Amino acid sequence: MILSIKALSVKFKGLIAVNNFSMDVEKGSFHSLIGPNGAGKTTVVNALTRVVPSTGTALFEGIDLLKMPAHRIINAGVARTFQNLELFKNLTVAGNLYIGAHHTINYNFFDEIFGTKSYKSEQSRIFRNVTEISEMLDIKRYLNMSVSSLPYGTQKLVEIGRAVISKPKLLILDEPFAGLNDQESEKLKEEILRIKGFYALTILMIEHDMKIVMSVSDKITVMNFGEKIAEGSPSEIIQNRKVAEAYLGDRSYSRS
Amino acid sequence: MKKYLWFIPFVLVPLPFLGYPFLLSIFVLIGIYTIAAIGMDVLTTWAGQISIGNAAFFAVGAYTSAILVVNFHVPFLIAFLISGLFAMIIGIVVGLPALRVSGFYLAVVTMAFGIAVQQIIGVFQITGGYNGIRNIPVPSFWIFKASNPVYQYYVVLTIIFLIFIVLSRISFSKSGLALFAMRDSEIAARAFGVNLLKYKLAAFAASAALTGLAGSLYASAIGFISPSQFDLTLSLDLLAMVIVGGAGSVMGVMIGAAFFVGLPFLLSGYNISITIIQGVALIVILLFLPKGLLQIFKIRDLFKKKVI
Numbered sequence: 001m002i003l004s005i006k007a008l009s010v011k012f013k014g015l016i017a018v019n020n021f022s023m024d025v026e027k028g029s030f031h032s033l034i035g036p037n038g039a040g041k042t043t044v045v046n047a048l049t050r051v052v053p054s055t056g057t058a059l060f061e062g063i064d065l066l067k068m069p070a071h072r073i074i075n076a077g078v079a080r081t082f083q084n085l086e087l088f089k090n091l092t093v094a095g096n097l098y099i100g101a102h103h104t105i106n107y108n109f110f111d112e113i114f115g116t117k118s119y120k121s122e123q124s125r126i127f128r129n130v131t132e133i134s135e136m137l138d139i140k141r142y143l144n145m146s147v148s149s150l151p152y153g154t155q156k157l158v159e160i161g162r163a164v165i166s167k168p169k170l171l172i173l174d175e176p177f178a179g180l181n182d183q184e185s186e187k188l189k190e191e192i193l194r195i196k197g198f199y200a201l202t203i204l205m206i207e208h209d210m211k212i213v214m215s216v217s218d219k220i221t222v223m224n225f226g227e228k229i230a231e232g233s234p235s236e237i238i239q240n241r242k243v244a245e246a247y248l249g250d251r252s253y254s255r256s
Numbered sequence: 257m258k259k260y261l262w263f264i265p266f267v268l269v270p271l272p273f274l275g276y277p278f279l280l281s282i283f284v285l286i287g288i289y290t291i292a293a294i295g296m297d298v299l300t301t302w303a304g305q306i307s308i309g310n311a312a313f314f315a316v317g318a319y320t321s322a323i324l325v326v327n328f329h330v331p332f333l334i335a336f337l338i339s340g341l342f343a344m345i346i347g348i349v350v351g352l353p354a355l356r357v358s359g360f361y362l363a364v365v366t367m368a369f370g371i372a373v374q375q376i377i378g379v380f381q382i383t384g385g386y387n388g389i390r391n392i393p394v395p396s397f398w399i400f401k402a403s404n405p406v407y408q409y410y411v412v413l414t415i416i417f418l419i420f421i422v423l424s425r426i427s428f429s430k431s432g433l434a435l436f437a438m439r440d441s442e443i444a445a446r447a448f449g450v451n452l453l454k455y456k457l458a459a460f461a462a463s464a465a466l467t468g469l470a471g472s473l474y475a476s477a478i479g480f481i482s483p484s485q486f487d488l489t490l491s492l493d494l495l496a497m498v499i500v501g502g503a504g505s506v507m508g509v510m511i512g513a514a515f516f517v518g519l520p521f522l523l524s525g526y527n528i529s530i531t532i533i534q535g536v537a538l539i540v541i542l543l544f545l546p547k548g549l550l551q552i553f554k555i556r557d558l559f560k561k562k563v564i
Contacts, residue, residue, distance in 0.1 A: 074449040086444035088437045099437045103449030105430045112429050113422055
């Protein structure tokens, strides 16, 4: 178990967005979190990465993420992407990837100004990492281009690259396939699986595209109205009655 | 070495005007405002924090330096450094609200701070009240008397050059990119380990320190300071210098400062209202050169430079 969420609740001014939610993520697994719009999936991720305040515990390799400040989460080994891209839009692709490695940089302000030995070796190490990741994601030719000038699909790759360069143990992807056509989706799926294998990552993915979810997931957790309604392997989830109801509506039109 | 070449014209600028000390003193003034405007640039363009109270840091620097030199006979160099340090401390205090508010709210908070400082200075005896401080001595540096504006010019240019070196060194490394990440997306910057508290306060500290140092130079170059010189207009001018010249570039800020400080002197001999000229020029520049006058030279800002 790499991540163990227990009794997670998030309230927004009286509205209960996530209610007593518990979930375990196995090390090395591809775990998907699905559910209808507004089910609270992104809120769970936002709570884990301390974007929104929450109650409960989320033990990541024995450390409670919910007790850490937001900027320390990456040090624990949890990196994420965002549903609506949160790239640094005035920077180049290289600049964006560089920030991914921010927390690993081991020099101080005076090293920067005086260009000391540790500054130079760290800079070349990060530039090497940036080049390596960009080659792997096939975006090397865009490195010195402004990130906002790139097509949407490429921007998604940059965001994934920025998360991967931080050397995470757990990578959280928030709807990586939204807005992509079939061809782009297929390519992105391959990239994600390749990265997962190469860096031995654990992946937690929020996604709506059922075809992709079913084909990549080891385990699926289904949410509705802020609560977990089902969990299991893809074949178990397909047959689950509650899941079908959540997506297609209850036949009796009454919610229990 | 190549990235320093653009400095050469600025080194040569005073040579044809050696016989015109008045013109040289305008160049000095442009240089001093450049330093203050770089302080504004670091805060707005780099860190994405808005301030329209930077005139207060300018005033703090000017008054600290003037009081130390006039009342306590402290050597200028020491007064200069203390004024930067003092402005920096105040900058950190002003930066605290930025941790809670942003955008227009931060603009209003900093504006209130700017006005408050101006009023406070007017009240105290040691600052000379609303009459200000007169006869601030011209600084004497180690080997030469700096009363000659040519020396002043090169001292100011050297300071700008040092600032440029530091800024270009950090522009594609940990602290510079962290500031820029914070500007573009606080949520993503934080997710990748950028400590917003640290970098916001650092941005305010650096901005205030640079503006304070400029204030110190200003006080000794002009020789007379009073609260009315450090009003809201000065803060807005500093902001406009950054935008007109070219945000995110030391050279752009220099051009912006020359536009705002030099142009009034250039036109003072004619019977035209400078406000109208400046206003029209401002609108034309913003319409056709949204990235500032620097756009003419097609210079990339520090963050878009090629590194790999």
